């Protein structure tokens with residue numbers, strides 16, 4: 001740790017990195033990024049760690065949700081607002097059920113770079129390099145668009161900065177005030193059964209707020225009612241970008257990656273001797289680690305030693321993404337071993353990434369029932385092991401997209417084409433997200 005530097009990852013093998021042809025342009029961009037203001041502050045990152053520490057022991061629940069891949073073309077204040085308010089709604093449903101604080105973390109304001117299973121993509125007989133996320137190249141299918149362009153990092157930073165600015169304003173400027181809980185129901189969800197189920201909770205909250213107001217407690221007297229803590233996160237995949245945002249915190253003298261509160265290491269880049277682990281081992285942010293079917297538990301233990309040698313609670317979130325068929329067999333031995341080694345981790349369930357399928361019509365999709373099945377197994381396994389299921393990790397949007405099959409709207413294969421907008425993986429729409437929150441709430445009540 002002593003000889004760790006923001007660029008010591010360069011001595012290690014870095015998977016899923018673009019090759020930039022124009023080296024001169026690349027170094028100019030990186031120099032510029034190093035001079036840009038931070039997107040988050042170290043103090044906020046420490047606050048998140050404290051909140052995550054509660055999710056280790058059962059005093060909190062982590063809700064991490066947002067886009068699979070943010071894009072330059074979907075960048076619009078309405079999209080940010082709608083995703084934000086669906087996350088708030090989900091948090092209300094979960095808090096109400098579980099009576100524990102919900103820690104809200106968006107996959108937002110920096111979630112641009114994507115690891116891809118195949119380095120190339122074929123269309124109509126033509127083969128081109130894969131799309132790697134808007135921070136690297138363009139989704140358009142022509143040779144020029146697929147060339148990694150360093151200037152895209154500047155655009156991604158700017159978009160992240162204004163997204164974060166708006167999120168801060170929403171969280172603390174009145175929008176998230178609990179007395180507006182009735183306004184968070186989106187128009188197209190209002191008339192559905194999830195909409196009316198949410199309204200029932202909102203009515204009860206409003207009633208309690210009126211009572212508290214009569215006792216002299218309201219948003220003016222209590223900051224907790226007027227504001228909401230909202231944190232941001234993304235996969236720390238593009239290391240040249242991330243390392244520009246490593247800054248020393250003047251209060252503690254520690255390194256922080258100030259591009260986001262929480263960053264995570266993807267399932268494909270978590271090799272113990274790899275560059276991503278090396279990068280993450282030197283910074284003080286909380287770190288998520290994706291746990292897929294190929295995870296070796298002994299290697300995971302070594303990873304925890306390296307990333308969290310002091311076993312600090314709130315530092316590590318293990319994001320389990322086995323798939324609904326594999327979780328029953330593969331997850332219990334991992335859970336047992338990590339828990340019996342006394343490791344302090346937040347156990348979070350990602351029921352999205354192990355359940356991708358191709359629909360008959362050719363769309364990459366996920367079935368709501370499989371997502372639910374994996375969540376259910378995750379909670380059951382924890383129950384059997386007397387362990388705490390401390391969080392959920394979702395790909396969703398506040399828009400009425402048609403990307404995942406099923407849910408109460410009964411989205412079918414032939415409906416997918418209607419509003420399929422994602423740049424990468426299929427997301428739950430607002431209605432499916434709230435439906436999932438209500439079902440999750442049932443499991444949480446039983447803990």
Ligand code: PEP
Nearest residue numbers: 068266267268290321353
């Ligand atoms: C993701 O979260 O978008 C992702 C690529 O996940 P994983 O690393 O688990 O495949």
Ligand code: CO
Nearest residue numbers: 068395424425
């Ligand atoms: Co994804």
